[in-house]
Amino acid sequence: MLRSLTLSLAFIAAFCSVVSAADVEPRTVVITWRSGSPSFLAWQAAGRRGPITDLTPLVGAHSTTPYILDATLTAVDRAHALRNHTVIRQTPDRTISRIMVVKYEADVDPAYVARKLSSLPDVQVAEPLSRHHLLEMPNDPDVGLQYHLPLIRAIDAWDVLPLNKTIVVGIVDTGIDTAHVDLGANVWRNSGEMGLDANQQDKRFNNLDDDGNGFADDWYGWDFLGADGTPDNEPLPGNLHGTHVGGIVAAVINNAIGVAGVGKNIRVMPVKIGYDDQFSSTVGRSSDGILYAASMGASIINCSFGSGSPSFADVTVIEEATTLGSLIVAASGNDGVNMAFYPAAYPQVLSVTATDELDQLTYFSNRHSSVDVCAPGLTIYSTVPGDRYDYLNGTSMASPVAAAVAAMVRLRFPDYSPDETRAVVMSTCDNVDTLNRIFMGLYGIGRVNALKAVSESSPRWVSVIRPTFTDADEDGFFEPNExxxxxxxxxxxxxxxxxCVVHVTPAPAAFQPEIVTDSIVVGPLAHGQTVTLAEDVLIDLPSDIPFNGELRLMVTITDSSQFVSRQMITAVVNPTYRTIDVNYLAATVNSIGNIGYNDYPSNVQGVGLSYKGGPSLLFEGALMVGVQPRDLPNVARGAQTDIKDTSFHPLRIAELRTDSVPNGSRIVTAFSDIYDPWSIGLSITQNVYAMTADSLKRTLLITLDVTNRVDTVIRDLFVSQFYDFDIGPSGSNNGCAFDRSKGIGLIQNTTRPDLPSVGVAMISPLPMNFFALDNDGDVSSPSIYDHFLRAEKWTTMSGGIRRANSRITDVSTIIGAGPFSLAPGESKQVCFVIAVGEDYTMLSSDIASARAAAELMGLNAAPYKEIPIEDRISYIEGSPLLGPGSHDVSFAVGQTSPVTIDVIDLFGNPITTVVDNEQFQAGTYTRTMNLPNIAQGTYFLRMTTFASSVIEGFGVVR
Structure with a gap:
């Protein structure tokens, strides 16, 4: 099967990146419902408020609000009607009306919740709610005054503009000082909310929506947050940021006071999305702000805010605003790194980074292949509230410089579309490559030039819109020497x-490929025409490309040898993961012990575990090894749910091979725990086999060759696989059980018999460990929605068949071997099987066939011997550190017997009794331990039966 990588420049790759927790709102996700879905229709009927029945099993208690306010939807409907000269029609099923914000009470990471919700059939997209921030960087006012005006030739551009025409730029920001002596005259006014109404009342203050746009008395903009999140009609400044941005765009010219804006004949529309607090740099309801500005006629909308968090919901908003005729101009971010920043990095947005008075990229500017242009953003002098002025630094200052240039282009050429306006601004930039050579292609095409932008009568620009990479062996992985x-x-x-001729050359990067086909002739190309190049560009990758390296290519367009445009495209090469897909199962294996995906929790690098081409059945697969709770190298989620532990370092990058496999393929990799702070001293070689024999085509065989690389004996070693299987929407209504008679863990969706089931087994002749885990927690199971601590991992991976059955919920499975010992230099192989099928009979038969095949291959596999129930203490709630109070205790009884369970101290002195000589039949049970207020220290829970006495230690803290 041919696989390829298609990019929308850098946008697609960046969209898949992991989002920092600092960039998202806690306990909040955004859901876009599918058109016509029952959940959406019920929510809509309830006034777009209230809990959603289908979400409650997954997120618990929660509330919902619209992502886009009702008033904003009304404004959008009105704007479309005015543009199309039709009556206002409500379109309740369009995408922007199907987006909701869900706030839940549980302390669970939003990225994790979003990934789970994404598998619900009614959910189109689920994602964390991005938290945007302002991007200014204050500095001392001791250098230059408005150097940016002559640098970009703004003053010269004013003479080219038509007289007596104005254009509106939306300033979606922290509000504007509309009474500023040097800005107030250029503040936009809404004529529909001015004058007298039918009752001779001033429309500005009559508390009526006179113009029917959904907002009452919005006569000079709107405030979407106010002091406490309540909207009002006074978009006056909290933070000074918005007034500074507004002044850069449109401070009054030729009024003999203060400063001048970059643009002439511009009116700025105040749209406030910041709080009234002058020290707050957080913004909210930015999507409402963008749609309001677009609906009210802003030809350009400046967004000097953002975050590293992409959002499908925001993409929908940008597309809607563009349809209404608005070009979004946005700042690229102030992190000083190579990263995509949103909303600037969305394809239809003009992305702006900052340069200084010498046209050099500033130290704080983000650079990225998604950046379109650069503009002055260092020590920019502009208006601040109270008729004052100040200097600020930031891409926040560069963005309004470019926005003003774009506004003057629209003023000069009113028929240009938003995309055409964006193209003109880019096509007329000054080349500053010689001053920024190492960042070429990462700061856009060049620095904006206002005069050229408004003067060029025949501008030219060609966009690369769908670059697609394919490789010679058709596996979708771009490798050295390929x-x-x-x-x-x-x-x-x-x-x-x-x-037209297309030229492709290497861009500055860590490695340089050889371009075999460096130019392709297109010939004539009409305005608006899209073509697919008649031949492919051939690229030879060198032998020394780094792991997960970035291939950077510069695509340059010429016309009769004259430069037209230039764009960078990128692709990930030499990835550290591979996908095996030779039978009914497809699975991705990385180079550090994960199966399913390489990039938990984003889960876009890989296919998970797919059966017959269906959706992934596996959310997370991870290796865990340990000798005690502290010394437990692993790659499963950790102390934060959205961040996995990374204990293993690759020794051999995952490689897809066909040798040593009867009728199939294998992925081989190797790694060690050498860099883990709590290293045990292990190196591990992993093979994942997929075979095509009829009895094996629904199975994966996994071997782990575990080697002791230290000079001491490693004792009591446990090796386990952690699997968070999700069978059906979000993994809800799943159940997990261990079949002692066959040694198989079974995972099923209990309400959907049409969905496949999964079976797992450890098939080596070693002690078996198994734990059926409830992801949301139970009296006998830790929750992994909040975290998965090493102590919790130890509980689930050691101690035999510790929990054989889960509740019906979202579940995970831990299966493994141990304890066993390794002498210095000794290796031991542990083998596992994953099987997927329509029913348990099929699964158990396939696992038996895989076990037999492993034996024939000479692997460390053996026939299964049934494991009897043994007397054991399975679980102590809160262990290993307890406080006074009630704690549930789970225990197993191997045969009918009287049972006594008590708490003793280090000297065997009794502290309290949990079960007092009570008769039990063979099975598993739970009782409550009431721990008294005792001294800190180590204690033991002791269980005495007819056949044995077992103890489990724990600590007491106060």
């Missing part, structure tokens, strides 16, 4: 070209 192909679609945004 030849790959690049196919390109291009679109002419502006004037026709007579002899």
């Amino acid at each position: 030849r790959i192909r690049l196919s390109l679609d291009i679109r002419n945004e502006l004037e026709p070209l007579s002899h």
